[in-house]
Amino acid sequence: MIRPFDFDGDRFDRSRRIDWLDVNAISQTKVLMVGAGALGNEAGKNLALSGFRNITVVDMDTVAVSNLSRCLFFRESDAADERFKAELVADGINGLAGGRSARAVTAPIEEAASDLFRGSDVVLGCLDNVLARTHVNGQSYRAGKLYVDGGMEGLTGRVMVVRPPDGACLQCGMNKSHAKVASLRFSCTGVETVFHEPRLAAEITTTSVLAAIMVREIAKHTSGRDDLMLSNMLYYDGKQNRMEELEISRNPDCLVHHN
Amino acid sequence: MVPLPFRIKVKNAESGATVEMELENDNTIDEVIESAATFWNKEMGAYVVRKGKKVLRGTMALADAGVREDDMLELVPDPEGG
Ligand SMILES: [Zn+2]
Numbered sequence: 263m264i265r266p267f268d269f270d271g272d273r274f275d276r277s278r279r280i281d282w283l284d285v286n287a288i289s290q291t292k293v294l295m296v297g298a299g300a301l302g303n304e305a306g307k308n309l310a311l312s313g314f315r316n317i318t319v320v321d322m323d324t325v326a327v328s329n330l331s332r333c334l335f336f337r338e339s340d341a342a343d344e345r346f347k348a349e350l351v352a353d354g355i356n357g358l359a360g361g362r363s364a365r366a367v368t369a370p371i372e373e374a375a376s377d378l379f380r381g382s383d384v385v386l387g388c389l390d391n392v393l394a395r396t397h398v399n400g401q402s403y404r405a406g407k408l409y410v411d412g413g414m415e416g417l418t419g420r421v422m423v424v425r426p427p428d429g430a431c432l433q434c435g436m437n438k439s440h441a442k443v444a445s446l447r448f449s450c451t452g453v454e455t456v457f458h459e460p461r462l463a464a465e466i467t468t469t470s471v472l473a474a475i476m477v478r479e480i481a482k483h484t485s486g487r488d489d490l491m492l493s494n495m496l497y498y499d500g501k502q503n504r505m506e507e508l509e510i511s512r513n514p515d516c517l518v519h520h521n
Numbered sequence: 522m523v524p525l526p527f528r529i530k531v532k533n534a535e536s537g538a539t540v541e542m543e544l545e546n547d548n549t550i551d552e553v554i555e556s557a558a559t560f561w562n563k564e565m566g567a568y569v570v571r572k573g574k575k576v577l578r579g580t581m582a583l584a585d586a587g588v589r590e591d592d593m594l595e596l597v598p599d600p601e602g603g
Contacts, residue, residue: 302603413603418534436579437579437580438579439568439579442564495576499535
């Protein structure tokens with residue numbers, strides 16, 4: 263039912279004025295968001311406000327005080343209480359969306375069932391290390407799901423869009439420097455393998471820009487407008503105000519395309 | 522036949538600085554990345570090299586990647602954080 267001139271009774275009235283944006287399709291799309299750190303908080307906020315209503319948030323970490331400068335869904339008490347990031351982001355999304363739109367998975371993504379990928383429509387990578395990215399890239403590709411990955415350090419960042427079965431995947435664009443970075447994250451004590459979490463420079467405005475681009479790419483895809491999307495990679499430098507699309511070609515030797 | 526060395530420039534996307542590099546056709550993009558990253562003390566991060574809009578594949582030899590004398594490549598960070 264509508265009333266004349268009642269344009270403010272619909273939460274998505276202003277979104278519906280963007281003629282190509284399919285708000286109904288957005289509300290039904292199943293999003294798998296892997297990572298609930300700084301990018302995950304910002305992306306979660308953008309997903310909720312954009313109208314996504316079926317979101318699974320995966321992250322095994324708990325909140326640290328150093329997260330609080332970049333994460334709108336975390337509070338100081340969450341660090342003291344060792345709350346799971348995924349639960350807080352899912353709660354935050356549900357608070358903004360006004361319903362049960364998000365659920366949390368607090369297991370490592372490597373141990374999460376591959377059903378999680380098959381059961382989703384799109385995958386959002388808000389990760390903080392090369393190995394997890396490689397895993398999510400491979401799983402998304404094998405499940406045939408669009409994968410949008412973000413990465414950042416300081417005021418620089420990049421967004422990568424992977425569209426199976428076409429084009430390049432995240433791994434196609436990797437080289438020896440990525441393998442070196444991945445190897446630096448792990449050391450073997452003889453008893454166990456220890457993961458060294460990198461403490462990279464970060465600040466919220468760059469996070470906001472990248473998460474906005476990531477969610478917008480998913481909204482375009484969901485609205486059937488792949489023609490408006492990045493071809494594969496966007497490089498961003500907030501210090502110099504540079505934003506540029508780069509092209510990664512498919513690597514015929516990339517293992518992801520041979521499984 | 523002895524491969525002839527040729528020179529290119531590599532630009533640091535973050536600082537705008539450039540460095541000249543003497544290379545041979547069979548050097549790889551991985552070697553360019555490693556040399557430039559070491560020169561600018563960036564050994565702890567992942568990088569790609571671009572020529573124009575194209576990101577060049579690490580394992581490719583310069584000749585196969587279409588890199589020629591006097592080309593300007595750019596070392597672009599591929600940041601890991603999230
Ligand atoms: Zn690939």
